[in-house]
Amino acid sequence: MSNHMHQKVTRTHYLILIAVIVVAGSTQGMLLPVLAIFLDQMGVSEMMNGLNAAALYIGSFAMMLVAEKVLGALGFKKLIVGGLVLVLVTLLIFPWIPNIKLWFVLRLIIGIGDSALHYTSQLWVILSSPSQNRGRNLSIYGMSYGIGFSLGPLGISLLSYGKAVPFIILSFCIFIVLIFVLVKLPNMRPEKVVGVVNEKHRFRRSYRIAWYALIPALLYGYMEASMNSSFPLYGLHIGFSEGQISALLPAIGIGGLLLQLPLGIMSDRYGRKRLLMCCGIAGGITFSILPLAGDHFMLSIMLMMLAGGLVGSFFSLGLAYAADVLPRDLLPAANVVASFQFNIGSVVGPSLSGIFMFYHWEEGMFIMLGLSYLLFGLAGFWFSPPRQKS
Known part of the structure; x- marks a missing residue:
């Protein structure tokens, strides 16, 4: 099936998958800061605020437990449609019922829908990309998510027109993407895995072979969620x-966008492991020195763009590297593992940063980020992938 999968994913399909990811990214990018501001106005403590933000990722978690099975049962298209409908309907409820308990549940549901969209479109792109373009295709995919995520915080500036405005506009965009998905996408299923590799072992095997390629997803989730909810x-x-903050927040995303494609193409040429190590070490150093910029706006924005540029491609580069070192039948499992790690990072990030803030160690968030990227970069010296590529 791999061959007819290459032919059947046309440019139109690829563009629609990209649009799906842009709206999924925008949803996450908008909800984190906008709801953080709402909760702050409602007098909710910073610690509770961080925990409420984690609900989105708990929903993603739940989805990842069943993602492979659900995709096998429904196929790519139906799962994407389901995810879009779930996110669209839930978004419209937020502004009308401002209640922290209900919001927790709504964020869970958004998390489920969003991660269905990510998992499905990401796997579709990986399975249909020939290996010599894999870095490029996945970095375009990662860029689209980044574009969406960076557009999200613009929702803050729409709040002046009314609390519901950002939610209504975003829902409208999702609706348009939904129409395209329904009309244009073919309903395909991932190939059945041949052989009797039992479920549990698939995840363990993919992790054992490709742990170094899967950790970037964890670091990326950790970085992104802690920056967006705690910065x-x-x-x-x-x-x-507030104006400066809404200008600074997208800086990390923009840095990631600017370097995503060049880094993806470089990884196709010079090897992904080498690139991940260099970016990890340089990115770690940049995050660690960020607090030294203090309230110097231009310096902060430059450092944040640099840090974002260096580590903003971690998710897609890691996935492309995993696809290099793993046999094809382990890719769906590795994809689940990567998404799991992304979610773990996204839950740990805001919670840790919230705790640092609670104890008035604001810089702690950057020091921890810097250290984790540095350690990852150095860990590359211990990792050598097995030679058996099917």
Whole structure:
């Protein structure tokens, strides 16, 4: 099936998958800061605020437990449609019922829908990309998510027109993408895995073979969620204005976007492991020195763009590297593992940063980020992938 999969994914299909990811990214990018501001106005503590933000990722977790089975049963198209409908309907409920308990449940549901969209479109792109373009295709995929995620915080500036406005506009965009998916995408299923590799072992085997390629997903989730949910509070603490914060937040995403494609193409040419190590070490150093910029706006924005540029491709580069070192039948399992790690990182990030803030160690969030990327970069010296590529 791999061959007719290559032919059947046309440019139109690829563009629609990209649009799906842009709206999935925008949903996450908008909900984190906008709801953080709402909760702050409702007088909710920073720690509770961080925990409420984690609900989205708990929903993603739940989805990842069953993603492979659900995809096998429904096929790619139906799962994408289901995810879009879930996110669209839930988004419209938020502004009308401001209740922290209900919001927790709504964020869970968004998490389920969003991770269905990610898992499905990401796997579709991986399975239909020939290996010599894999880095490029996945970095375009990663860029689209980044574009969506960076557009999300613009929702903050729409709040002045009414609390519901950002939610309504985003839902409308999702609706349009949904129409395209329904009309244009073929309903394909992933190939059945031949051989009697039992379920449990598939995850363990993919991790054993490709652990170094799967950790970037964890680091990326950790970085992205802690920056988006805790940086606004950090910024207010050290004296940035709300306007400056909404300009600084996308800087990481923009840095990631600018370097995503060049790094993807470089990884096709010079090897992904080498690139992951260099970016990890350089990115780690950049994050660690960020607090030294204090409330210096231009310096902060430059450092954040640099840090984002260096580590913003971690998710897609890691996946492309996993696809290099794993046999094809383990790719769906590795994809689940990567998404799992992304979610673990995304839950740990805001919770840790929230705790640092609670104890008035605001810089802690950057020091921890820097250390984890540095350690990852150095760990590359211990990793050598097996030679058996099917």
